[in-house]
Amino acid sequence: MKVKRYRRFMTSEDCVDVTLYLEHNTIFKFALNYRAYMDGRWVEVFRVDNFHGYLHEQRFWISPAPKRIESFTPLNIIVEEYLRKILLEFGRYRKYIQDESRQGKDDQE
Amino acid sequence: MRADKEKMIKNEIALLRGIVNGTIDIPDNAVVISDPEHYRTLMTPKRLELIRIIQRRHPKSVNELSRLSKRLKQAVTRDLKALEKYDIVSLTKAGRKVIPKVKRKVILFSLHLGVTQGLEGHPSSSLPEPA
Numbered sequence: 001m002k003v004k005r006y007r008r009f010m011t012s013e014d015c016v017d018v019t020l021y022l023e024h025n026t027i028f029k030f031a032l033n034y035r036a037y038m039d040g041r042w043v044e045v046f047r048v049d050n051f052h053g054y055l056h057e058q059r060f061w062i063s064p065a066p067k068r069i070e071s072f073t074p075l076n077i078i079v080e081e082y083l084r085k086i087l088l089e090f091g092r093y094r095k096y097i098q099d100e101s102r103q104g105k106d107d108q109e
Numbered sequence: 110m111r112a113d114k115e116k117m118i119k120n121e122i123a124l125l126r127g128i129v130n131g132t133i134d135i136p137d138n139a140v141v142i143s144d145p146e147h148y149r150t151l152m153t154p155k156r157l158e159l160i161r162i163i164q165r166r167h168p169k170s171v172n173e174l175s176r177l178s179k180r181l182k183q184a185v186t187r188d189l190k191a192l193e194k195y196d197i198v199s200l201t202k203a204g205r206k207v208i209p210k211v212k213r214k215v216i217l218f219s220l221h222l223g224v225t226q227g228l229e230g231h232p233s234s235s236l237p238e239p240a
Contacts, residue, residue, distance in 0.1 A: 004128050008141045025130045087118045
């Protein structure tokens with residue numbers, strides 16, 4: 001078993017943390033975590049992983065609660081597809097979390 | 110813009126596939142940047158020098174690092190903060206001192222360049238120009 005972790009920067013304020021557990025060139029466990037730099041810190045925005053034995057997504061602008069994903073697609077393909085999705089959509093996700101954070105501040109006031 | 114994004118995605122998928130099938134080996138916990146311009150902006154020769162000094166001399170404070178690098182403390186602090194933001198160095202408080210440590214290696218990966226380049230021996234100024 002091999003573990004590979006890396007942090008990939010799309011911009012200076014957007015990055016995705018990739019964690020892969022590999023065996024015989026096959027992913028059997030993974031996590032993709034998109035983070036955005038906001039107000040001087042890295043904030044979790046979107047995460048997909050199968051760390052608790054099932055595939056799930058977390059959209060932090062909605063809730064940190066995991067949403068189960070049903071899929072029979074091989075993990076190598078799922079990881080590629082999710083990575084592609086994050087790279088395409090991270091600007092939109094950042095906007096959602098910024099709006100949510102602004103909303104939270106307004107509600108406090 | 111669209112072409113840039115497609116290039117970035119192509120690059121990223123190539124890196125992922127390379128890692129999975131074992132044709133690309135990167136250090137664990139590396140920071141990966143695929144835009145040479147972004148790499149150059151972040152890893153300036155002076156910042157690379159700071160990283161080398163931290164790795165080789167293990168300074169116990171920013172003052173010591175400033176002395177070893179023969180640079181002003183303010184300038185060193187500014188560069189350390191930038192590297193800390195990228196999680197390349199950590200700054201640990203020990204009493205009144207701040208100890209800098211290197212956390213992650215920085216890799217430039219580009220499908221166009223076809224290589225991964227580690228930090229050691231690759232000053233940003235020597236990187237090839239993108240096509």
